[in-house]
Amino acid sequence: MEKLEQLYEGKAKKVFKTDNPNEFIIEYKDDATAFNGEVKGSIGGKGVINNKMTGVIFTMLEEKGIPTHFVKVLSENEQLVKAVTIFPLEVIIRNTAAGSICKRLGLEEGLKLKSPIFEFCYKNDDFGDPVINDYHAIAMKLATAEEIETIREMTFKINEILKTYFLEKGINLVDFKIEFGKTSDGQIVLADEISPDTCRFWDVKTNEKLDKDRFRRNLGHIEEAYEEMLKRVQA
Amino acid sequence: MEKLEQLYEGKAKKVFKTDNPNEFIIEYKDDATAFNGEVKGSIGGKGVINNKMTGVIFTMLEEKGIPTHFVKVLSENEQLVKAVTIFPLEVIIRNTAAGSICKRLGLEEGLKLKSPIFEFCYKNDDFGDPVINDYHAIAMKLATAEEIETIREMTFKINEILKTYFLEKGINLVDFKIEFGKTSDGQIVLADEISPDTCRFWDVKTNEKLDKDRFRRNLGHIEEAYEEMLKRVQA
Numbered sequence: 343m344e345k346l347e348q349l350y351e352g353k354a355k356k357v358f359k360t361d362n363p364n365e366f367i368i369e370y371k372d373d374a375t376a377f378n379g380e381v382k383g384s385i386g387g388k389g390v391i392n393n394k395m396t397g398v399i400f401t402m403l404e405e406k407g408i409p410t411h412f413v414k415v416l417s418e419n420e421q422l423v424k425a426v427t428i429f430p431l432e433v434i435i436r437n438t439a440a441g442s443i444c445k446r447l448g449l450e451e452g453l454k455l456k457s458p459i460f461e462f463c464y465k466n467d468d469f470g471d472p473v474i475n476d477y478h479a480i481a482m483k484l485a486t487a488e489e490i491e492t493i494r495e496m497t498f499k500i501n502e503i504l505k506t507y508f509l510e511k512g513i514n515l516v517d518f519k520i521e522f523g524k525t526s527d528g529q530i531v532l533a534d535e536i537s538p539d540t541c542r543f544w545d546v547k548t549n550e551k552l553d554k555d556r557f558r559r560n561l562g563h564i565e566e567a568y569e570e571m572l573k574r575v576q577a
Numbered sequence: 578m579e580k581l582e583q584l585y586e587g588k589a590k591k592v593f594k595t596d597n598p599n600e601f602i603i604e605y606k607d608d609a610t611a612f613n614g615e616v617k618g619s620i621g622g623k624g625v626i627n628n629k630m631t632g633v634i635f636t637m638l639e640e641k642g643i644p645t646h647f648v649k650v651l652s653e654n655e656q657l658v659k660a661v662t663i664f665p666l667e668v669i670i671r672n673t674a675a676g677s678i679c680k681r682l683g684l685e686e687g688l689k690l691k692s693p694i695f696e697f698c699y700k701n702d703d704f705g706d707p708v709i710n711d712y713h714a715i716a717m718k719l720a721t722a723e724e725i726e727t728i729r730e731m732t733f734k735i736n737e738i739l740k741t742y743f744l745e746k747g748i749n750l751v752d753f754k755i756e757f758g759k760t761s762d763g764q765i766v767l768a769d770e771i772s773p774d775t776c777r778f779w780d781v782k783t784n785e786k787l788d789k790d791r792f793r794r795n796l797g798h799i800e801e802a803y804e805e806m807l808k809r810v811q812a
C-alpha cells in the first residue's frame with residue numbers, strides 16, 4: 343500500500359490518498375489550535391500520542407460492535423483508515439458541563455448532567471461551528487433524518503462504552519466530539535479521532551484535567567497530560 | 578376587574594396583576610428594541626396595533642382549537658390574559674430563511690425551506706437567547722420531555738394555521754417566535770403575542786417587508802408597515 347498525494351490538511355491531521363481508492367492515510371500532527379483557530383501552537387509528541395490512542399480506542403469500539411473507519415496503525419504518527427465522506431457535523435456528548443456550554447448557557451463548570459446532552463454543531467470554521475438541531479441539519483442537507491437517527495443511536499452507545507472504559511482507568515469522561523462518515527458502500531461509520539484533543543478527561547480522584555484544556559487555558563504540563571492519558575489507555 | 582400592581586416590565590409590554598389571581602393585564606408599549614436591546618427606539622402606534630392584532634389572531638387560533646392565554650381586549654393598548662408561568666423558551670418556526678439564521682449558518686435570505694425549521698432559544702437576555710435543543714432544555718429544566726413534545730406539536734399546528742391565514746391576506750409568513758406558558762391548572766397554552774414584532778411578514782407580490790425588520794434595518798415607513806398589517810388582519 344502506497345502513500346499518494348495529500349487530499350487535505352486540517353488543523354490537527356493530514357489526509358492522504360493511497361493506491362486503494364477505499365483507503366486513506368491519516369497523518370497526525372503536533373499542531374494545536376484553540377478558540378476556532380484564534381490561538382495556534384504545538385504540543386510536543388501529540389501527533390504520536392493521538393495516533394496511538396485513537397488506534398487503541400477505535401479497536402476497542404469495533405470489538406464492542408461500533409463500526410469505525412479504523413484499519414490499522416502504520417507508523418508512529420500515521421494510520422490507515424477507510425475513505426469516507428465526512429458528515430459536516432460535530433457530534434458532541436456532554437456528561438458534565440464544561441467549556442463552551444458553560445459560557446453559552448450560564449451553566450457551572452463541573453455540573454453533573456442528569457442525562458447526557460447530545461449536541462450537533464455545523465462543522466464549518468467560517469461560522470465558528472454553530473450549534474444546530476435536527477431541523478437545521480436536514481434543511482441544510484448535512485444529513486437525512488434517517489442518517490441523523492443512526493448517528494444519534496451510535497453516539498449514545500459510544501458514550502456508554504467510553505464512560506465505562508475510561509472510568510476503569512480512573513478518568514471521568516466529561517464530554518467528547520466525534521465525527522461520522524459514509525463509506526463508498528453507504529455504511530455510516532465513526533471516523534476522525536478520539537483523543538485528548540477531542541475529549542475532556544478529568545482524573546476521578548484529583549479532578550485534574552488531562553486534555554486539551556491544559557493548552558486552551560494555559561495550565562502547563564500539557565505534554566505530561568497527553569502522555570499520562572496514553573499510559574492509562576495502554577495499561 | 579381591577580388593574581393592580583405591575584408584575585414586570587419587558588421590552589415591549591408591561592404585565593399587571595388583577596383582582597383575579599388567574600388573570601393578568603398586558604399593556605402593549607410603543608417601545609422597540611433590536612439586537613438584544615443594543616438598539617432602542619419607539620414605533621408610533623405599535624402598542625395599539627400589536628394589542629389589536631394579537632387579539633384578532635389569538636381569537637382565530639382559539640377557534641381552530643389552539644388553547645391560548647387570551648381572554649379579551651380591554652382598551653386600545655391593554656388585554657386581559659390568563660396568568661401563566663412562561664417557559665423560558667423562544668419557540669421559532671422558519672418557513673423561509675431570514676435574519677439571524679442567515680448570519681449564523683450562512684443561508685441566503687429568502688431561501689424557501691423544503692420543510693419548516695423548528696428552533697428553541699433559551700429566553701435569557703444575558704446570554705443573547707442562544708439556540709438550544711431538547712437535551713439542553715431538559716437538562717436545564719426549562720421544560721420536561723413531555724412538555725417539549727406538546728409545545729412542538731402545538732407550534733407546527735399553529736404554523737399551518739398561520740401560513741394559510743396570512744397567505745389569504747397576501748402575506749408570506751417567513752418566520753415567527755412564540756412563547757408558551759402553563760396555567761395554574763397545568764394546561765399548556767400559547768401566550769405572549771403574535772405581531773409584526775414577533776413575525777416576519779413579506780408581501781406576496783412585492784416581497785416588501787411589513788414587520789420589525791423595517792426598524793432593525795432602518796428601512797423607513799415603519800409605522801405604515803404595522804398599520805398595513807393590522808388593516809389586512811382586520812379585513
Ligand SMILES: Nc1ncnc2c1ncn2[C@@H]1O[C@H](COP(=O)(O)OP(=O)(O)O)[C@@H](O)[C@H]1O
Pocket residue numbers: 350351352353354355356357366411423424425426427428521523533534535
Ligand atoms: N476516514 C476519513 N476519510 C476522510 N476524511 C476524514 C476521515 N477521518 C477524518 N477525516 C477528516 O480529516 C480532516 C482532517 O482532520 P483535522 O486536522 O482534525 O481537521 P479539522 O481542522 O477540520 O478539525 C477533517 O476534516 C476530518 O473530518
Ligand SMILES: Nc1ncnc2c1ncn2[C@@H]1O[C@H](COP(=O)(O)OP(=O)(O)O)[C@@H](O)[C@H]1O
Pocket residue numbers: 585586587588589590591592601646658659660661662663756758768769770
Ligand atoms: N399570560 C402571561 N402571563 C405571564 N407572563 C406573560 C404572559 N404573556 C406574556 N408574558 C410575559 O410578559 C413579559 C413581557 O413581555 P415583553 O415586553 O415582550 O418581554 P421581553 O422583553 O421578555 O420580550 C415577557 O416576559 C412574556 O414572557
Ligand SMILES: [Mg+2]
Pocket residue numbers: 352353354
Ligand atoms: Mg479535527
Ligand SMILES: [Mg+2]
Pocket residue numbers: 587588589
Ligand atoms: Mg417579548
